[in-house]
Amino acid sequence: MKTIVDCEINKPCIVKKLHTQGALRQRLISFGILKGETITYLSSTALKNTYKIRVGKMSIALRLEEAKKIEVE
């Protein structure tokens, strides 16, 4: 499964599936991260435990565990 953390930096990817339910799913959706939308991996912290991605015009920070739940095409 290819997730957002496997994407190249600054290369837009299309969301395929969210592998999570409940509150986290709601939050991702409320940021516009849902199937068919374009997201871009921007950067990560030195130890690669926090990621910064772009959705539309928003920059969003998320932890590795959460980022791994976003499957991309």
Next chain:
Amino acid sequence: MKNIKIALVGQPNVGKSMLTNAMGNTTLHVGNFSGVTVDKKEISFQYDDYNITMVDLPGTYMLNDYSKEEKVTSSYLRHEEYDLILNIVDSTNLERNLQLTSELLALDKKMVIALNIIDEAKKEGIEIDSKQMSNLLNIDVVKTSAQTKEGIDELLKDIVKTHITKKRDSKLVFNEHIENSISSIEEHLKQNNYVSNSSYRKIALELLSKNRDRYSQISHEPIWITLSAVLKDAIDSIKQNSSESDMLDILAEEYMAFNKGLITETVKVTKLDAEKITLTQQIDNTLMHPLFGLPIFIFLMWGLFQLTFEIGSIPMDWIDGFFGWLGDTVGSSIANEELRSLVVDGIIAGVGAVVLFVPNIIILFIGIALLESTGYMSRVAYLLDGFFHKFGMHGQSFIPLVTGFGCSIPAYMSARILKNDRDRLLTLFIISFMSCGARLPIYVLFAGAFFENDSAGNVLFIIYISGAMIGLIAAKVLRMTVFKGPSEPFVMEMPKYRMPSTRLIWTTVKIKTWMYLKKAGTFIAAASMLVWFLSNYPKNLELKQSYEAKIEVASRVEKVELENRLNEKILEHSYLGTIGKFIEPAFTPIGMDWKMAVALQTGLAAKEVVVSTLGVLYSLGGDVDEQNSSLASKLKENISLASAIAFLIIIMTYLPCFAATIVFAKEAGGFKYAVYLFIFTTVIAYSLAFIGYHLVL
């Protein structure tokens, strides 16, 4: 006078509070990170013949129950009485903002939309046809800017107009399968003559989107017996015609499709530099750099504490001089010795000791206000999450924790941005380890007294950092023992950097400084008088006479010595001395005399009182040498370094002030938590002070 009650709703960082300020000319605190408005605030003002009340609800991305503050907004909008919704959107990011707008439309209420930050949108080449948007949505849409005041008047006019005209039908439509399902539920409600304040369409949508409140309410009513089957059919029919299997996803997709259509028809982007690297990204490349990001942050914090001490100390001499002069002048005009002592040694010394630190407070508050309003705060959360996570905390805990450096009360309240109750409670318990602004005077006083002037800024920095470290370790311990369980996901928006408005920083700092001064003038003055009284009474005439007889016949050197001893004895036999002596045994193991013990106790009321108490205690007793009269030098003479360190450790770690403890109990969800906090902090404070004292000794 007629009333209009407006529910103010918007996503975080859309300039909501700032627009409210522009509308009502009020002053609210505005911040550039999610969660400034942690509780709803009401603002009232007059417009035309109307008394307008605006309820400023916490910013929310969608109407779900993700965090506590989103719950506040969502439940207010669904259950409370109000006349209309004012939805404020960020014109530079319509696609995201309209997601909330479409959910609001589904509430079926009167509504006005403010396309805010329109000045920035124009600069970015975003043209919005607000008339067309208004037609498509069938509600009033106004372009506004809090910065340039554009559209503020028009917005107020439209609010009144919307209020007095009949509610127009919403044009938010879904695909035909969903619409059919909505109709079937509406139909069923109608057939059963279901009685409700909400429209049938709203109820239908709430049921389809699995709204918990609606479910738990309607599932207890008789209609549920038949309605549940209708609902199930409706949901099945929607799911059959969609590629998604979750109603939330299906509706989110629908809203998004609706918004995309709306944007295509109303928004034109003239500048084709959407792909160009924005200023925000450029700044982020430096501030969020994988390697340099953290060192830069630590450097900035270090700089802030250096400034707090260095610049803050300049006007301190003037203030000190002023209160010295005031004491002398006022003192010489009062004939009665008792009264003079009350005014000069009690009120002026106590209040003066607190006012002395206003410059430091101002600088610290400016620093925190800058951190908040520029958008840097959420970057720091990103940088620190990995580190915090190791201690069982959440990157977002950083926001309440850093707010705690200003004051624990707003910090406790801002902990609501944490969704998970366990994470929230954990953060609440740790906040008091972040030294609040009221403790700063004590640190400045002790750092100045016990360390060289050029290293005092560093000492201050070390105090704050080690307080934070103790907090983190305590968090880890709590996490492994009391608050076990999975941690909350970390997903947060990093808003665009905004130039902080000087006016805004000024008002924020002004309000906070004024509150500090007001406290000094009222509460602290009263506490100083009380401490003065307790330390002067009961009068022991016998003792005084016996010493005065000795002083009469003594030589000059002995005279000073005897006078000092007399003052010391008077203090020891006062009420305060008695209390102090009583509790002293508990404080002896950590190297404290009864004066320090008493000062610590008064700190439970408010930390500012610690300094004023020390001021009163040490200006009455002990040394009376004129050239050496500052409180700092008196402390240095009377207290050993080891005791001072122990004292500082206790101040860093023990219970915050009374008011903060009340707020803590409220936020944590019960008085028992305040008791836990008391035990928790006291144990930590006492044992660390014990270790500190014996290490230095």
